[in-house]
Amino acid sequence: MTLGKPIRKAVIPAAGLGTRFLPATKAMPKEMLPVVDQPAIQYVVEEAVNAGLTDLLMITGRNKRALEDHFDRAPALERTLELKGDLSRLEAIQHASNLGPLHYVRQGDPKGLGHAVLCARQHVGDEPFAVLLGDDLIDDRDELLSTMIEVQARTGGSVVALIEVDPSQISAYGCADISAVEGEDYFRVNRLVEKPAVADAPSNLAVIGRYVLHPEIFDVLEETEPGRGGEIQLTDALQTLAVSDCEGGGVYGVVFRGRRYDTGDKLSYLKAVISIASERVEFGEELKSWLKEFVN
Numbered sequence: 701m702t703l704g705k706p707i708r709k710a711v712i713p714a715a716g717l718g719t720r721f722l723p724a725t726k727a728m729p730k731e732m733l734p735v736v737d738q739p740a741i742q743y744v745v746e747e748a749v750n751a752g753l754t755d756l757l758m759i760t761g762r763n764k765r766a767l768e769d770h771f772d773r774a775p776a777l778e779r780t781l782e783l784k785g786d787l788s789r790l791e792a793i794q795h796a797s798n799l800g801p802l803h804y805v806r807q808g809d810p811k812g813l814g815h816a817v818l819c820a821r822q823h824v825g826d827e828p829f830a831v832l833l834g835d836d837l838i839d840d841r842d843e844l845l846s847t848m849i850e851v852q853a854r855t856g857g858s859v860v861a862l863i864e865v866d867p868s869q870i871s872a873y874g875c876a877d878i879s880a881v882e883g884e885d886y887f888r889v890n891r892l893v894e895k896p897a898v899a900d901a902p903s904n905l906a907v908i909g910r911y912v913l914h915p916e917i918f919d920v921l922e923e924t925e926p927g928r929g930g931e932i933q934l935t936d937a938l939q940t941l942a943v944s945d946c947e948g949g950g951v952y953g954v955v956f957r958g959r960r961y962d963t964g965d966k967l968s969y970l971k972a973v974i975s976i977a978s979e980r981v982e983f984g985e986e987l988k989s990w991l992k993e994f995v996n
């Protein structure tokens with residue numbers, strides 16, 4: 701394995717069917733749904749770039765076109781905006797195509813998040829890499845990915861991001877049983893369970909959509925049988941690594957207490973849009989006073 705080099709690769713899975721968001725996602729990936737004025741996936745790509753990741757691989761599926769087009773140049777549109785003198789919009793669309801270079805791999809059949817990550821094997825090779833889910837947004841004022849990258853370098857294992865949720869919500873997430881690591885602010889993950897029943901959940905710590913993984917995960921994923929929902933689950937492969945003593949074994953958790961927005965289901969998406977919009981300088985205050993009036 702390539703040791704000692706900073707992590708530079710990010711894998712962004714965006715090939716899921718988005719069934720919770722149908723019919724909006726019938727012909728468009730849910731990662732392209734707008735959050736105020738840019739698609740959710742752009743926030744995620746910006747987060748990866750801001751964390752110093754320079755080699756970005758997106759896992760796309762049958763609706764890949766919109767994703768690729770969004771991060772590509774749009775010469776005709778650029779010319780029109782230039783002629784109109786609309787420089788701020790010109791800059792906004794050019795910004796999206798300057799985030800790259802982005803690479804794409806297609807997951808022919810969406811057989812689960814674990815399978816999506818496995819599709820990155822050839823591109824990633826034998827080095828640790830980050831995974832950012834395209835429907836999970838982390839506020840750019842709050843630090844997460846850089847901390848996880850540091851923890852991966854210190855432990856040599858794999859790292860998951862955890863949030864505390866209301867115990868009744870845990871069955872919507874992967875759940876982690878953790879223990880303290882002396883003198884450190886990260887935790888050792890003893891066990892991971894994908895979407896446990898509330899009564900069986902080992903904690904109220906939920907796995908969210910940021911990972912920094914040791915490349916050993918690929919060998920494990922090759923052997924991971926379909927789990928919950930008939931899908932190849934990344935959580936199941938991480939559970940194998942959590943209890944492994946081999947090189948690349950060991951899973952660690954970073955507990956995130958910052959702002960996170962889920963855009964994967966309708967209600968969370970609406971909350972995400974309102975939260976982010978209400979902080980925009982152009983119309984945040986106006987939106988908040990309208991919301992107060994509307995609720996009253």
Ligand code: UTP
Pocket residue numbers: 713714715716717718719720721759807809810811812813815816833834835964
């Ligand atoms: P989700 O389980 O939230 O996505 O996967 P989904 O399957 O698209 O959504 P629902 O449950 O049907 O509404 C989390 C992330 O993993 C990607 C998704 O695109 C999303 O970013 N994913 C999931 C893949 O890339 N491939 C898959 O086979 C499954």
